[in-house]
Amino acid sequence: xGRVRAAxxxxxxxxxxxxxxxxxxxxxxxLTLVSADDIAVMMAANPNxxxxxxxSACRQVFEDVAWSTVPREERQRLADxxxxxxxxxxxxxxxxxxxxxxxxxxxxxxxxFFEREGRLFRSEARFSDEAQLRALIxxxxxxxxxxxxxxxxMANARLPQGHRVHVIIPPLAVDGPVLTIRxxxxxxxxxxxxMETGSFGATVGSCLTWAVRARKSIAVSGGTGSGKTTLLNxxxxxxxxxxxxxxxxxxxxxxxxxxxxVVRLExxxxxxxxxxxxxxxxxxxxxxxxxxxxxxxxxxxxxxALDMLQAMNTGHDGSLxxxxxxxxxxxxxxxxxxxxxxxxxxVDVIESNVASAFDAVVQTARSLDGARFVSEVAELSYDxxxxxxxxxxxxxxxxxxxxxxxxxxxxxxxxxxALRVASGEEVAAWRRACCLAA
Numbered sequence: 001x002g003r004v005r006a007a008x009x010x011x012x013x014x015x016x017x018x019x020x021x022x023x024x025x026x027x028x029x030x031l032t033l034v035s036a037d038d039i040a041v042m043m044a045a046n047p048n049x050x051x052x053x054x055x056s057a058c059r060q061v062f063e064d065v066a067w068s069t070v071p072r073e074e075r076q077r078l079a080d081x082x083x084x085x086x087x088x089x090x091x092x093x094x095x096x097x098x099x100x101x102x103x104x105x106x107x108x109x110x111x112x113f114f115e116r117e118g119r120l121f122r123s124e125a126r127f128s129d130e131a132q133l134r135a136l137i138x139x140x141x142x143x144x145x146x147x148x149x150x151x152x153x154m155a156n157a158r159l160p161q162g163h164r165v166h167v168i169i170p171p172l173a174v175d176g177p178v179l180t181i182r183x184x185x186x187x188x189x190x191x192x193x194x195m196e197t198g199s200f201g202a203t204v205g206s207c208l209t210w211a212v213r214a215r216k217s218i219a220v221s222g223g224t225g226s227g228k229t230t231l232l233n234x235x236x237x238x239x240x241x242x243x244x245x246x247x248x249x250x251x252x253x254x255x256x257x258x259x260x261x262v263v264r265l266e267x268x269x270x271x272x273x274x275x276x277x278x279x280x281x282x283x284x285x286x287x288x289x290x291x292x293x294x295x296x297x298x299x300x301x302x303x304x305a306l307d308m309l310q311a312m313n314t315g316h317d318g319s320l321x322x323x324x325x326x327x328x329x330x331x332x333x334x335x336x337x338x339x340x341x342x343x344x345x346x347v348d349v350i351e352s353n354v355a356s357a358f359d360a361v362v363q364t365a366r367s368l369d370g371a372r373f374v375s376e377v378a379e380l381s382y383d384x385x386x387x388x389x390x391x392x393x394x395x396x397x398x399x400x401x402x403x404x405x406x407x408x409x410x411x412x413x414x415x416x417x418a419l420r421v422a423s424g425e426e427v428a429a430w431r432r433a434c435c436l437a438a
Contacts, residue, residue, distance in 0.1 A: 026061060026078050033057040054083050090136055091125035102183050108176030109133045118370020130176050137167050137177060158251050188255045191234045200374040201403055203434050204395060211360055212238045213421045215318030216412065221325040222364035227372035228322040229253050231364055235320060239294065246287045248280055249298030263290060280304045297321040303342035305335050312357035328361040328378035332389045351389035355382035359412065367399050379410055406434035
């Protein structure tokens with residue numbers, strides 16, 4: 001019975017058993033000093049106290065003469081590993097602490113990959129078996145009120161640090177639990193930061209800044225990992241500080257660290273019982289009753305497109321959103337499809353609303369070396385003769401180019417002096433830099 005009870009406590013602690021016998025021995029002796037139940041209670045009430053108690057138990061264990069031959073540095077390493085395994089993220093702790101790592105991908109217990117500067121690398125981190133990976137997943141999801149099991153084998157969640165977590169387990173994941181963590185830097189990149197990294201040049205930066213300040217509605221489109229959310233966050237940094245911003249997201253990722261008046265709304269999935277779901281569309285409808293100056297939809301992917309277009313066409317200028325699309329032309333067809341999820345409207349009516357709602361579409365892309373950049377800026381208009389939305393490319397940059405080329409100026413560029421967004425001299429200088437005639 002004693003061995004069964006000890007094994008149960010070890011499982012409850014969720015300790016990641018490494019290949020080292022010393023770690024096994026330390027774990028077993030710590031369990032004799034502090035119970036799994038006590039640690040669980042302390043973790044819920046005071047994580048710092050739980051960490052302190054574990055470290056204290058490790059120090060008591062190391063006072064035993066059996067540990068006298070183990071070097072002090074090795075004992076410290078073992079204690080840190082045990083604490084990370086119980087209270088932290090075990091083998092993933094180092095990757096999560098590395099600010100250069102933007103994504104962590106665990107493909108079963110023995111395959112861990114990470115993304116740095118847009119490129120994938122294989123990590124030396126390993127889980128010893130599937131049960132220990134599941135213990136880590138449960139420890140991540142538990143405090144967030146989420147869980148995964150055979151009845152509900154997928155989950156999306158957001159860690160307290162803001163990182164986005166996606167989990168899918170067997171039987172849907174054939175080779176073991178798959179855990180994906182999208183990390184977000186504590187500091188938001190600005191448009192200036194993105195220019196310094198080569199995402200776009202000064203002319204594109206000025207155009208985007210003016211578009212936001214002139215209350216032009218912008219859709220940022222691109223593929224997964226192309227930098228849509230990063231650019232949307234950068235655009236948010238130039239929003240006027242005297243405006244009320246309402247953000248709506250499936251999983252809260254946008255970071256408004258400096259703006260003084262932001263209301264953040266996050267959708268909620270249905271519970272295990274199938275109740276309690278709050279969709280992005282529900283939040284968009286409610287946001288219209290919250291006196292927003294601007295609505296920022298983190299990602300538009302379904303029937304909420306209809307309500308978003310209605311909002312943008314009824315006085316909520318300057319709104320921002322992102323969506324998955326291969327090009328600005330595809331943005332129109334994607335939005336048309338999404339609106340038809342909500343209402344069976346004629347295509348020409350939907351395209352007319354799309355053209356009226358968005359003043360600019362900014363396409364993001366990722367090159368083969370992992371660099372992210374703005375590949376196209378376009379504007380939309382409605383051709384009443386053809387009864388279709390027309391896409392006019394203003395700027396384009398190919399993957400092989402270090403700099404893109406402006407083909408035309410936005411139709412609203414000459415309005416900026418009257419709006420007091422930019423002076424006539426600044427607009428003229430911008431035209432010269434873009435090699436565009438007045």
